[in-house]
Amino acid sequence: MRKLPVKTHGIPLRGVQRVISLALLANEWESGLQFMVLVDSIGDAGILEQLVDGGLKNIVVCVPYHLDWHSHIMPTVACDTRALELHDVVVLNLEKQELLVVYRNSDMHHAIQLTNRCNSFCLMCSQPPTTHDDQWLIDEALLVAAHINDSPSAIGLSGGEPLLLGPRLREVIDAYATRLPSTRIEILTNGRLLADEVLATHLLTGISDKVSWLVPLYGHADFLHDFVVQSVGAFEQTIGGLLTLQSYGQAIQLRIVLIEPTLRVLPELCRFIGRNLPFVREVALMGCEPIGFALANRDACKTDLADWHAELIEAANALRRANVPYIFMNTPLCALPQSLWAHAHQSISDWKRSFREECSICVVKTNCSGLFSWHNHNWTPTVIKAIDGKACNEEVH
Amino acid sequence: MFFPFYARRLPDSHFLAVSRSGDYVFLGEEDLHKLTTAPQELELDRLAELQSKFFLGSPTRQGSLRLLASKLLAKRETILNGPSLHLIVLTLQCAHTCRYCQVSRSLGSLGHSMEPATLAAACEMIFESPSKSITVEFQGGDTLLRFDLIKFAIEKITERNLQEKRHLRFVVSSTLHQLDERMCDFFKQHNVYLSTSIDGPARLHNKNRPTPTRDSYERTINGINMARDLISPDVVSALMTTTRDSLLIPEEIVDEYVHLGFREIFLRPLSVYGFARRNFEHLGYSLSEFSLFYERAFEHILQINREGGDFREVMASVFLNKILSPFDGGFVDLQSPTGAGLAALAYNYDGFVYPSDEARMLAEMGDTSFRLGAIGETLDALLNSEVQQNLIRASTSPRIPGCDQCAYNSYCGPDPISAKNQAGDIFAAVHLTDHCRRNMWLFDFLFMKLHQQEKWFLDLAFQWANPTPEREFCCA
Ligand code: SF4
Ligand code: SF4
Numbered sequence: 075m076r077k078l079p080v081k082t083h084g085i086p087l088r089g090v091q092r093v094i095s096l097a098l099l100a101n102e103w104e105s106g107l108q109f110m111v112l113v114d115s116i117g118d119a120g121i122l123e124q125l126v127d128g129g130l131k132n133i134v135v136c137v138p139y140h141l142d143w144h145s146h147i148m149p150t151v152a153c154d155t156r157a158l159e160l161h162d163v164v165v166l167n168l169e170k171q172e173l174l175v176v177y178r179n180s181d182m183h184h185a186i187q188l189t190n191r192c193n194s195f196c197l198m199c200s201q202p203p204t205t206h207d208d209q210w211l212i213d214e215a216l217l218v219a220a221h222i223n224d225s226p227s228a229i230g231l232s233g234g235e236p237l238l239l240g241p242r243l244r245e246v247i248d249a250y251a252t253r254l255p256s257t258r259i260e261i262l263t264n265g266r267l268l269a270d271e272v273l274a275t276h277l278l279t280g281i282s283d284k285v286s287w288l289v290p291l292y293g294h295a296d297f298l299h300d301f302v303v304q305s306v307g308a309f310e311q312t313i314g315g316l317l318t319l320q321s322y323g324q325a326i327q328l329r330i331v332l333i334e335p336t337l338r339v340l341p342e343l344c345r346f347i348g349r350n351l352p353f354v355r356e357v358a359l360m361g362c363e364p365i366g367f368a369l370a371n372r373d374a375c376k377t378d379l380a381d382w383h384a385e386l387i388e389a390a391n392a393l394r395r396a397n398v399p400y401i402f403m404n405t406p407l408c409a410l411p412q413s414l415w416a417h418a419h420q421s422i423s424d425w426k427r428s429f430r431e432e433c434s435i436c437v438v439k440t441n442c443s444g445l446f447s448w449h450n451h452n453w454t455p456t457v458i459k460a461i462d463g464k465a466c467n468e469e470v471h
Numbered sequence: 472m473f474f475p476f477y478a479r480r481l482p483d484s485h486f487l488a489v490s491r492s493g494d495y496v497f498l499g500e501e502d503l504h505k506l507t508t509a510p511q512e513l514e515l516d517r518l519a520e521l522q523s524k525f526f527l528g529s530p531t532r533q534g535s536l537r538l539l540a541s542k543l544l545a546k547r548e549t550i551l552n553g554p555s556l557h558l559i560v561l562t563l564q565c566a567h568t569c570r571y572c573q574v575s576r577s578l579g580s581l582g583h584s585m586e587p588a589t590l591a592a593a594c595e596m597i598f599e600s601p602s603k604s605i606t607v608e609f610q611g612g613d614t615l616l617r618f619d620l621i622k623f624a625i626e627k628i629t630e631r632n633l634q635e636k637r638h639l640r641f642v643v644s645s646t647l648h649q650l651d652e653r654m655c656d657f658f659k660q661h662n663v664y665l666s667t668s669i670d671g672p673a674r675l676h677n678k679n680r681p682t683p684t685r686d687s688y689e690r691t692i693n694g695i696n697m698a699r700d701l702i703s704p705d706v707v708s709a710l711m712t713t714t715r716d717s718l719l720i721p722e723e724i725v726d727e728y729v730h731l732g733f734r735e736i737f738l739r740p741l742s743v744y745g746f747a748r749r750n751f752e753h754l755g756y757s758l759s760e761f762s763l764f765y766e767r768a769f770e771h772i773l774q775i776n777r778e779g780g781d782f783r784e785v786m787a788s789v790f791l792n793k794i795l796s797p798f799d800g801g802f803v804d805l806q807s808p809t810g811a812g813l814a815a816l817a818y819n820y821d822g823f824v825y826p827s828d829e830a831r832m833l834a835e836m837g838d839t840s841f842r843l844g845a846i847g848e849t850l851d852a853l854l855n856s857e858v859q860q861n862l863i864r865a866s867t868s869p870r871i872p873g874c875d876q877c878a879y880n881s882y883c884g885p886d887p888i889s890a891k892n893q894a895g896d897i898f899a900a901v902h903l904t905d906h907c908r909r910n911m912w913l914f915d916f917l918f919m920k921l922h923q924q925e926k927w928f929l930d931l932a933f934q935w936a937n938p939t940p941e942r943e944f945c946c947a
Binding site for chain 2: 269293294295296297298309310311312313314315317339342346348349350352391395396397
């Protein structure tokens with residue numbers, strides 16, 4: 075999530091706001107929403123102050139640091155306003171004097187975090203879970219839905235583990251489905267709690283057909299999967315959850331993060347999927363992010379994909395034979411055998427994405443996912459090596 | 472804890488084990504022993520594999536048990552969803568005097584066609600099946616001799632389907648000798664597929680299928696061309712029957728199909744019914760003779776694919792579907808309990824309903840013991856009839872001595888109707904039946920191929936294994 079240092083003045087509570095310009099305000103103002111109006115001149119600030127003085131309640135003004143502006147009646151945020159875009163949905167964290175951009179329309183990928191809690195402890199978790207009660211995140215997510223001003227093609231609801239919200243997850247899903255009727259809603263979950271029939275019935279009966287479920291699977295036997303997610307019994311629950319989703323006709327993407335324990339069994343795992351879970355819409359094979367728990371579990375998580383090409387190809391063969399579509403995510407092209415390039419997606423969110431110096435002379439850069447920016451401080455999925463036109467052709471022949 | 476499974480030593484002396492879910496492994500004698508005595512001593516990768524293939528499990532593994540149950544249910548889909556293949560035998564009249572033919576009668580013979588009122592009742596009865604997709608196949612005799620009846624039935628069924636909204640498919644099985652423009656128009660308009668017979672090159676075909684003018688092959692080819700021109704390029708499929716004369720020319724037969732523009736061939740062994748039974752010395756052959764023929768043809772087909780062609784063998788596809796695919800291809804002949812009755816029904820010109828094409832042929836030979844009831848009775852009555860219940864009892868492979876210990880019993884089961892024909896008893900000892908011996912041989916053959924792990928062959932095998940709903944598996 076993008077974070078921005080801010081100085082606030084006269085703002086009592088943490089809150090969700092839609093970033094907007096003075097010109098757009100008249101059109102978009104609604105009583106239930108909060109607006110953060112970008113202003114870059116004293117004159118405009120004055121106009122806004124008059125409106126607030128006249129009784130317009132739900133307004134915060136946002137000014138660049140250099141604008142020497144103070145108001146006694148209008149809540150104010152000062153920050154580097156160039157880092158904001160119109161219709162960003164932001165949250166102000168007053169304690170830390172931080173502004174979080176939780177939604178930006180121009181991003182390719184959108185995700186809303188519903189909780190920090192989780193019932194698994196995956197070896198490579200990029201966002202290690204906490205145990206505090208964070209129900210307020212649910213209310214905030216509902217507010218974020220209301221503040222989004224357009225319908226992106228897809229939005230992710232993630233955690234932590236969203237199913238820990240219990241029945242309230244349905245409330246959040248419905249809020250997004252109503253507010254963003256043409257948006258695909260992707261729920262990132264380990265699926266374990268869907269093995270519980272009561273909860274599953276509540277969550278899934280009559281659910282919007284825009285919803286799909288992104289569920290990780292790390293092994294074809296319980297002891298394999300349970301080891302990776304560090305939770306006994308998880309495999310059986312996830313399998314049960316997947317069958318429940320199938321029985322409700324839900325779209326499922328299975329996710330496999332490519333770390334040593336999964337790569338070792340990848341071909342057999344993919345054969346298992348082909349035989350037993352052929353109803354999934356696709357399988358995503360994902361490079362591991364060197365962040366969070368992955369750093370602590372370096373032995374298992376630090377891999378050079380170049381050492382695993384045979385397994386990757388065999389796994390892809392298994393899925394292709396079973397007619398299960400598959401994609402590679404977070405895997406730069408130079409980490410994959412060329413025969414799999416066509417399945418690689420540019421999956422890394424814009425603000426997380428970076429390239430190396432080598433990449434500037436690489437002929438496939440425009441099709442490449444690039445690297446997570448945090449790869450810069452840690453290991454990379456393979457030794458990054460520019461593809462030159464000649465090598466590229468040679469491999470084809 | 473290990474789940475029940477059966478192992479088999481293949482002719483190449485490797486061990487194959489198949490679990491209840493239909494998942495298989497090749498394994499050495501030592502692992503096989505460990506699996507049943509001390510699974511915890513198995514190497515971890517092997518243990519994971521066997522667990523994921525339902526050889527090992529535990530009652531506490533709830534998710535896996537649900538998975539197993541849903542897999543078993545998916546395998547039984549074809550027989551649980553109601554009859555989907557409905558054969559209507561319109562007439563026995565035919566201009567041919569085929570050497571192996573079953574049952575047909577000469578053109579002049581009367582009383583060998585279905586009465587319109589009976590046909591109308593059959594058309595209604597079809598819709599009693601709860602199946603969402605319904606294939607109606609017209610059989611003869613030579614059906615086009617009674618185009619009037621075909622037209623009557625298709626119009627009637629189509630009209631009723633306006634309300635029923637089933638996924639409907641028509642197939643007319645015929646020599647195509649009488650095909651004309653008017654028929655083509657009608658077939659095009661109603662999305663009708665045509666199924667014909669080609670036994671191989673002209674000399675073989677004409678020998679097998681004599682007509683007074685000795686031009687059966689040429690006239691069928693003319694029919695195929697006309698249908699492709701006037702209806703659509705892939706409207707016709709063809710079936711072949713292997714006779715003694717075929718055995719020496721497998722490659723030529725395959726090439727004939729390729730040359731005629733077909734994308735598949737069904738290398739069918741002769742069903743020993745009808746006149747074929749009397750002619751057995753001239754036409755028949757042993758399983759080992761057939762398997763040599765089949766294996767040569769099969770290798771030739773593989774070669775065609777290796778060279779970039781796209782051509783499949785249907786019988787292998789059906790078996791590979793059972794072995795490799797989680798989706799049942801719906802082949803009526805390889806179900807347990809048998810698909811006869813549960814998945815397919817034959818409405819015969821004589822006014823009775825039989826559980827399969829073979830059963831109505833037996834009736835023609837004088838054995839009417841498979842009659843389920845009369846056209847016009849309720850489907851319920853037919854499926855609850857004693858005949859049908861006996862068919863089910865005689866074909867539920869886990870309960871049949873012989874099948875119960877067979878490694879292939881999650882893919883296969885006895886065929887009581889051919890058992891009756893061959894040995895006079897639907898409960899005949901299964902290992903002595905042609906059906907069982909042939910199936911066992913073909914499973915062995917394909918598993919040995921799969922075991923070789925040739926990447927190219929695996930790709931092809933999985934491609935063939937995927938169910939193709941538009942394919943018609945029944946016999947002409
Ligand atoms: S060198 Fe850079 S641009 Fe080229 S494939 Fe590798 S990561 Fe992508
Ligand atoms: S019919 Fe034969 S091959 Fe088929 S299951 Fe029974 S014993 Fe096995």
